[in-house]
Amino acid sequence: MTLIAVRGAPRVNPVVRRLAGHVVRGLVMIWVVTTISFVIIRNIPGNPVLGQYETLIEKGMSPDEAQRATAALYGFLPTGSLWEQYTGYMKALLHLDLGQSLSTPGTEVVTLLGSAAKWTVLPVLGGTLLSFVLGVTLGVYAGIKRSGKLGDLLSISGSLLHGVPQYVIGLLVLAIFTTLWPILPAGGPVDVEFVPGFNAGYLASLIQHATLPVLTYALASYGGWVLAMKSSVATVLGDDFILAAELRGLSRGVLFRYIARNAILPLFTILALSLGMLFGGAIFIERIFNYPGLGLLLVNSIGARDYALMGGTFLVTTVAIIIANIAADLLYAVIDPRVRTGGTA
Amino acid sequence: MITISHRAGETPRPDSHSASGLIAGPGATTAPGVRVRDLTVVYKTPLGELPALGGVSLTIDPGTITGIVGESGSGKSTLALSLLNAVQPPGRIAGGSVEIDGLGNVVDLHGDRLRQARGRHLGYVFQAAQNSLNPLKTVGKQLLDLGRSHGVEDRRALVRDAKSLLERMGLDGARVLDSHQHELSGGMRQRVGIMLALVLNAQLVILDEPTTALDMITQATILRIIREVHKERGLTTLMVTHDIGVAAEVTDRLAVMYGGRVVEHGPTMEVLGAPSHPYTQGLIRAIPRLSGDIEQARALPGRPPTLGTLPASGCVFQERCPLRMDICATVEPPPVIEDGRTVACHAVERSRHTAQREEHP
Incomplete structure (x- = not known):
C-alpha cells in the first residue's frame, strides 16, 4: 500500500x-x-x-x-x-560549580548530588513506571466496566490507595516484609560485602534492596493513575468516534486500543511531571528505607543548615521538572498527530 | 381498500440466516427490505422508563431511499440506531422486531454476530459535525482496522475499493487515506464516513442527518453523491433528517415522525404535495418560501412533546392538533394504509368514511 x-x-x-x-x-x-x-x-x-x-x-x-x-x-x-x-x-x-557542601567539608555539592541522584532514579523511576503501567491498564478496565463489579472493585482499590499517605504505606510495607515475614532487607541501597559492578551478587543485592522502596512508591501512586485513567476513559467513551467505531462493527481489540490510546493522552503530562518531581526525591520513602537518594540528601542538608547543598538540590529539581515538561511536550507530538501538524481539531 | 398495518401474526421471511457468509461484490447482492414491527424503545429516567418509540411499524421497500423527518426528540435517530440494534444506554429496545432481509430480526442479534452485521451489512453514516473518526489515526489505518475486524483477507483490494469510492466522490483517494481527521474539511469527513459505510459492501445504508452542519454547496454535493451511489450500488437507503427540503430532494418515500410514532408514510412527492396528517400539514406550512411573504410561513403552535410530556393516552399530537376530536384523547389512532400511504389520524379516517359514504350512498 x-x-x-x-x-x-x-x-x-x-x-x-x-x-x-x-x-x-x-x-x-x-x-x-x-x-x-x-x-x-x-x-x-x-x-x-x-x-x-x-x-x-x-x-x-x-x-x-x-x-x-x-x-x-x-x-x-x-x-x-x-x-x-x-x-x-x-x-x-x-561552569556547573555549585560550591562545596558545608556539612561534608571538602566535598563538591555537584559530587554529592550526582551520587544521590543515581539512588533516587532507580527506585522512583522503577516505581513510577510500574505504577503507571499497572494503574493505566487497570484504569481502562475500570472505565469501561464502570457499572460492573470489577469496575467498582478497581475504583475502590484506587481511591483507598490514593487516600493512604505514602509514609503509612511505607511503614506497612516495611513491617510486613521485614518483620512479619522477613524476606527482604530493611534499609540501605546495597549490602556492603559485594563489590560494585556487573556481578550477580551485587546486582541481586541491589534489586533486593530496591524492591521495597519501588513497591511502596508503586502502591502510593497506583491509585492516582487508576482514577485519572478511569475518568479519562469515561470521557473518551462519550466521544462520537467510539460509537461510530462500534457501529462500523470494529472488533473489541481494536475498540479497546482506540479508547486506551485516546484516553492515555492527558496522562502523559502527569507522568512526565511526576518523573520530574522524582528528582526532588521521595523524601518519606527514602527516610523509611534509609535510601541515600536526593530526598534524604535534602532532608539532611536542611538539618545541617547546609545552604549550598540545599540550593543545589532545588536546582536539580527545577531543571528536572523543566526537562520533563519539554519531554512531555515532545512525547505529545509523537503520539498526537494534531500536535504534530500544529492543527487544532 | 383499507388495511391495518399491525400484523402481529405475520410470518417472518425465511431468510434469517447467519450474517457471517461470504460477501459478494456490488451488484451480486440485492438491496434488502426492512420491516419494523411494533418497535418500542424506552429510556430509563428518574421518572421510570419512558417510551422514545411507541410501537413503530415501518416497511422500507428494497432499493428505495426513505427519508425520516420530524422535530428534535421525535425519535428519528432512535429509530435509525434501532436498525443496528444499537440503542445507547440508558435506552433499550423493549419490544417489537426489526426484520432485515439477509439478517433476520436484528433485535435478536447479539455479540459477534451483531458486530459482524454492523459495517458489513449495515452501513451507518454520522452527522458531519460529529467527529466519527479516531483523531489519532489516519483514515487509511482506520480502514485497515475495519478490514481486520471483519476478516477481510485482501487488504490491497480493500484499499483499492476505498480509493475508488473516495475518487468516485471527488476526493484524492491516496491523500485522504494518508490524512488524519483534523486535516479534512467537514465535507471531506462526511465523504470518508460514507466510504467507510460502503467499503465492505453494506447493502442497507443508514444516514443520520448526513448534511446537517455542512454549508449549502457541500450539502448539495453530498446529497448528489448519496443519490448516485445509491443507484449505482443498488442500495436500500434510510436517511434521517429534520430538513424537509433535503428529504424532498433525495428521497423516494418519506416517513414523518412525531412523539415516537410514524404518523405518516408514503411516496415523498405525495406526502409533501398532499399531506394528510395534520402534523405533516403544519410542518409544511411552517416552511418559509424563498419567494413570497415570510408571514405566510406559520409555525406550529405549542411545542413538541418530550419523553416526560407525552399524553398518557390517545393521540400523541392531540395537544397541538387543529382537527382534534373527543376520540383523540382516549384512543391512539392506528396507522391505516390506503393507496400505498400510511396515516395515523382519527380525523383523516373519519373524513375518508364520510367521503366514501357520499360517493356510495
Whole structure:
C-alpha cells in the first residue's frame, strides 16, 4: 500500500519550533529559580555566608584566606557589592560549580548530588513506571466496566490507595516484609560485602534492596493513575468516534486500543511531571528505607543548615521538572498527530 | 381498500440466516427490505422508563431511499440506531422486531454476530459535525482496522475499493487515506464516513442527518453523491433528517415522525404535495418560501412533546392538533394504509368514511 503524503509546505518543523520555545522558556525559569535561591541565601537570618567568613577569621585565618575559603565554599565572594557576588555566582553556575557542601567539608555539592541522584532514579523511576503501567491498564478496565463489579472493585482499590499517605504505606510495607515475614532487607541501597559492578551478587543485592522502596512508591501512586485513567476513559467513551467505531462493527481489540490510546493522552503530562518531581526525591520513602537518594540528601542538608547543598538540590529539581515538561511536550507530538501538524481539531 | 398495518401474526421471511457468509461484490447482492414491527424503545429516567418509540411499524421497500423527518426528540435517530440494534444506554429496545432481509430480526442479534452485521451489512453514516473518526489515526489505518475486524483477507483490494469510492466522490483517494481527521474539511469527513459505510459492501445504508452542519454547496454535493451511489450500488437507503427540503430532494418515500410514532408514510412527492396528517400539514406550512411573504410561513403552535410530556393516552399530537376530536384523547389512532400511504389520524379516517359514504350512498 503506497500512500502519498501531501501536506502543507514545510516551513519550520512545528516540533522543532515547539522545542526551541520550550528551551528558551526553560532557561529563563532556571535563571529565575537560581536568582531567587541566591537572594534567599543572602537574606536568611544570620547570613550563613558572612557567618562562615567570620568563623574562619575567628579560627585564625587572615581575611584574604578566609575570603578565598568562603569563595570556594559558596562559589561567590562574601564581600564586594551584591552585584559582584551575583555575577560571580552566576559565572560559577555556568561552569556547573555549585560550591562545596558545608556539612561534608571538602566535598563538591555537584559530587554529592550526582551520587544521590543515581539512588533516587532507580527506585522512583522503577516505581513510577510500574505504577503507571499497572494503574493505566487497570484504569481502562475500570472505565469501561464502570457499572460492573470489577469496575467498582478497581475504583475502590484506587481511591483507598490514593487516600493512604505514602509514609503509612511505607511503614506497612516495611513491617510486613521485614518483620512479619522477613524476606527482604530493611534499609540501605546495597549490602556492603559485594563489590560494585556487573556481578550477580551485587546486582541481586541491589534489586533486593530496591524492591521495597519501588513497591511502596508503586502502591502510593497506583491509585492516582487508576482514577485519572478511569475518568479519562469515561470521557473518551462519550466521544462520537467510539460509537461510530462500534457501529462500523470494529472488533473489541481494536475498540479497546482506540479508547486506551485516546484516553492515555492527558496522562502523559502527569507522568512526565511526576518523573520530574522524582528528582526532588521521595523524601518519606527514602527516610523509611534509609535510601541515600536526593530526598534524604535534602532532608539532611536542611538539618545541617547546609545552604549550598540545599540550593543545589532545588536546582536539580527545577531543571528536572523543566526537562520533563519539554519531554512531555515532545512525547505529545509523537503520539498526537494534531500536535504534530500544529492543527487544532 | 383499507388495511391495518399491525400484523402481529405475520410470518417472518425465511431468510434469517447467519450474517457471517461470504460477501459478494456490488451488484451480486440485492438491496434488502426492512420491516419494523411494533418497535418500542424506552429510556430509563428518574421518572421510570419512558417510551422514545411507541410501537413503530415501518416497511422500507428494497432499493428505495426513505427519508425520516420530524422535530428534535421525535425519535428519528432512535429509530435509525434501532436498525443496528444499537440503542445507547440508558435506552433499550423493549419490544417489537426489526426484520432485515439477509439478517433476520436484528433485535435478536447479539455479540459477534451483531458486530459482524454492523459495517458489513449495515452501513451507518454520522452527522458531519460529529467527529466519527479516531483523531489519532489516519483514515487509511482506520480502514485497515475495519478490514481486520471483519476478516477481510485482501487488504490491497480493500484499499483499492476505498480509493475508488473516495475518487468516485471527488476526493484524492491516496491523500485522504494518508490524512488524519483534523486535516479534512467537514465535507471531506462526511465523504470518508460514507466510504467507510460502503467499503465492505453494506447493502442497507443508514444516514443520520448526513448534511446537517455542512454549508449549502457541500450539502448539495453530498446529497448528489448519496443519490448516485445509491443507484449505482443498488442500495436500500434510510436517511434521517429534520430538513424537509433535503428529504424532498433525495428521497423516494418519506416517513414523518412525531412523539415516537410514524404518523405518516408514503411516496415523498405525495406526502409533501398532499399531506394528510395534520402534523405533516403544519410542518409544511411552517416552511418559509424563498419567494413570497415570510408571514405566510406559520409555525406550529405549542411545542413538541418530550419523553416526560407525552399524553398518557390517545393521540400523541392531540395537544397541538387543529382537527382534534373527543376520540383523540382516549384512543391512539392506528396507522391505516390506503393507496400505498400510511396515516395515523382519527380525523383523516373519519373524513375518508364520510367521503366514501357520499360517493356510495
